[in-house]
Amino acid sequence: MRMSTLAFALLAVLAVALSVWKLSAARANVLTEAVTIGHIPATVYRNPGVEKAPVVVIAHGFAGSEPLMVSFAYTLARNGLIAITFDFAGHGRNPEPLTGNITLEDGATRTLVAETEKVLAYARTIGDGRVALLGHSMASDIIVRAAGQNPDVAATVAVSMFSPAVTREVPKNLLIIVGDWEGMLKTEALRATALVSAPQEAKPGVTYGDFAQGTARRATFSSYAEHVGVLYRPETLSEAQAWLDQAFGITRTGGIEIAERGRWIALLFIGLALLVKPLTSLLPVVSSTRTGAGLPWRDLWLPLLLPAIATPLILRPLPTEFLPVLVGDYLACHFALYGLLTAACLWWTDKGLPSRADLSAVAGKLALATIILLALYAVIVVWPIHAEFTNFVPTAARAPLILAMAAGTLLYFLADEWLTRGDGSARGAYIVSKTAFIVSLGLAVALDFERLFFLIIIVPLIVLFFVFFGLISRWVYARTNNPLVAGLANAIAIAWAIGVVFPLVAA
Numbered sequence: 001m002r003m004s005t006l007a008f009a010l011l012a013v014l015a016v017a018l019s020v021w022k023l024s025a026a027r028a029n030v031l032t033e034a035v036t037i038g039h040i041p042a043t044v045y046r047n048p049g050v051e052k053a054p055v056v057v058i059a060h061g062f063a064g065s066e067p068l069m070v071s072f073a074y075t076l077a078r079n080g081l082i083a084i085t086f087d088f089a090g091h092g093r094n095p096e097p098l099t100g101n102i103t104l105e106d107g108a109t110r111t112l113v114a115e116t117e118k119v120l121a122y123a124r125t126i127g128d129g130r131v132a133l134l135g136h137s138m139a140s141d142i143i144v145r146a147a148g149q150n151p152d153v154a155a156t157v158a159v160s161m162f163s164p165a166v167t168r169e170v171p172k173n174l175l176i177i178v179g180d181w182e183g184m185l186k187t188e189a190l191r192a193t194a195l196v197s198a199p200q201e202a203k204p205g206v207t208y209g210d211f212a213q214g215t216a217r218r219a220t221f222s223s224y225a226e227h228v229g230v231l232y233r234p235e236t237l238s239e240a241q242a243w244l245d246q247a248f249g250i251t252r253t254g255g256i257e258i259a260e261r262g263r264w265i266a267l268l269f270i271g272l273a274l275l276v277k278p279l280t281s282l283l284p285v286v287s288s289t290r291t292g293a294g295l296p297w298r299d300l301w302l303p304l305l306l307p308a309i310a311t312p313l314i315l316r317p318l319p320t321e322f323l324p325v326l327v328g329d330y331l332a333c334h335f336a337l338y339g340l341l342t343a344a345c346l347w348w349t350d351k352g353l354p355s356r357a358d359l360s361a362v363a364g365k366l367a368l369a370t371i372i373l374l375a376l377y378a379v380i381v382v383w384p385i386h387a388e389f390t391n392f393v394p395t396a397a398r399a400p401l402i403l404a405m406a407a408g409t410l411l412y413f414l415a416d417e418w419l420t421r422g423d424g425s426a427r428g429a430y431i432v433s434k435t436a437f438i439v440s441l442g443l444a445v446a447l448d449f450e451r452l453f454f455l456i457i458i459v460p461l462i463v464l465f466f467v468f469f470g471l472i473s474r475w476v477y478a479r480t481n482n483p484l485v486a487g488l489a490n491a492i493a494i495a496w497a498i499g500v501v502f503p504l505v506a507a
Helices: 003-026 066-078 106-126 138-149 185-196 232-249 264-284 297-315 328-348 356-390 398-420 429-447 454-482 486-499
Strands: 031-037 040-046 055-059 080-086 131-136 153-161 174-179 217-222
Touching: 003 486, 040 066, 040 106, 055 066, 055 106, 055 138, 055 185, 055 328, 066 080, 066 131, 066 356, 080 106, 106 131, 106 138, 106 429, 131 138, 131 217, 131 232, 138 153, 153 232, 174 185, 174 232, 174 356, 217 232, 217 454, 264 356, 264 454, 328 398, 328 429, 328 454, 328 486, 356 454, 356 486, 398 429, 398 486, 429 454
Parallel strands: 055 080, 055 131, 131 153, 153 174, 174 217
Antiparallel strands: 031 040, 040 080
16 A cells, blocks of 8 residues: 555544544433334433433434434533434334325324324423423424424424414424525524514514513524534534523523534544545456546537436326335436436447446456445445434335335446546546436426425435545546446445435325
8 A cells, every 4th residue: 555545544544533532522421212102213312310301302304313413412411401302204213104295284294293292292201391392394394383282392493494383472482593504494584583573673693572471582593504514503502502491491500511513423424435545445456447438528418418308308297106215216217217318328329338248257356346345335324324414224114115226226327437437538527427417306306396396305415425426436446447336336325325314105
């Protein structure tokens, strides 16, 4: 191993070690207890020695799970409150699918409110009887409705809130926290606050109303934060804790202890990703020369544009709802058709697809390299995401869904990797091809907004996936000389992600 590579590996290891240490420190002095409330998996967080205290029920958003919200749980527990996180139906470790129409108030919303109330009922039995609610995104609407139906809820903290159920009176003592980059939600936060501040104009960072009367309301914006990052910003956590302190009449002599995890989770992922570069030396050289279509720009426009435009147009009138995973079935179809059209365009070119003889010659090394890369993904992707970010290990019910998703993702990633690699390949082709796919998803949403609305929430995650695994793909190709190694591994990785994260829905 060259000195430069060794130094690179050492830097990555130091980044991982520092982040693991800091993340462990965020959990210090917090006791956790896994419980099951009916069919709902949940976790209780408390400070050692705290037996009776107000309990805060914490609810995650769409496609989220318990770990996504633990920064709040650790912060509240370290400051003397008791916190409960749980997984909604269809999410995380919850074995029950989400029932009811996801777009109707009397559909899935009713199911989610009912589950929240079950956790609330449990919360009343483990603390001093006082309870509050905290929720993010989709759950902000759920907790507002649950608070309206349960008058003993002392306060509600709604993060990235959108809820038509908010009125001047409901919910009591409402704090709205929005990321500074969430433009539309900032407007909604001020509108909801103005219901109490009127005739005064609602301003961020100003508390209106009275806690004793249950009319306190405040909107605050966390700096440098979007829809997910807002969960980790220190000001988000401190605002939530301070609001709950006021609602419960708690006076502190010292400052609020913040379980700051966001920057260390980011450093952990960066360190693990950078560690892949030196670890690619473990991969065998699959091909003696650089393989791939090797297409210059003049030959790339057809395979770049045709699949991007044709895929959403072809799928628009077709039934694509065949999997019990919200919009996951459409994504599988989009990946599959996009990949088939890309392969057809490659076949049309002079260089085309790899021959059967070429594949047979490298089959053994290709399989070995793919297995090693997947093992690396288990360490650098599955472990940190599951441990620190969100549930990323499938339940038994989700295993067949991952296989179904892989049928689509394999077609896309194998074709796309071959398209954008090889001697003579246009510079920047990989980035442009991934951009074309994202634009294609946007076109699909525009053509069928009602059915594919939830893709809007997922697209940013797909972009992150493309960036993260695209970098790794480049290193893997430089080592193996074969684009199919990363194509196979990345296809399985995204099929895993979609199959594990997307909500399970009832037929």
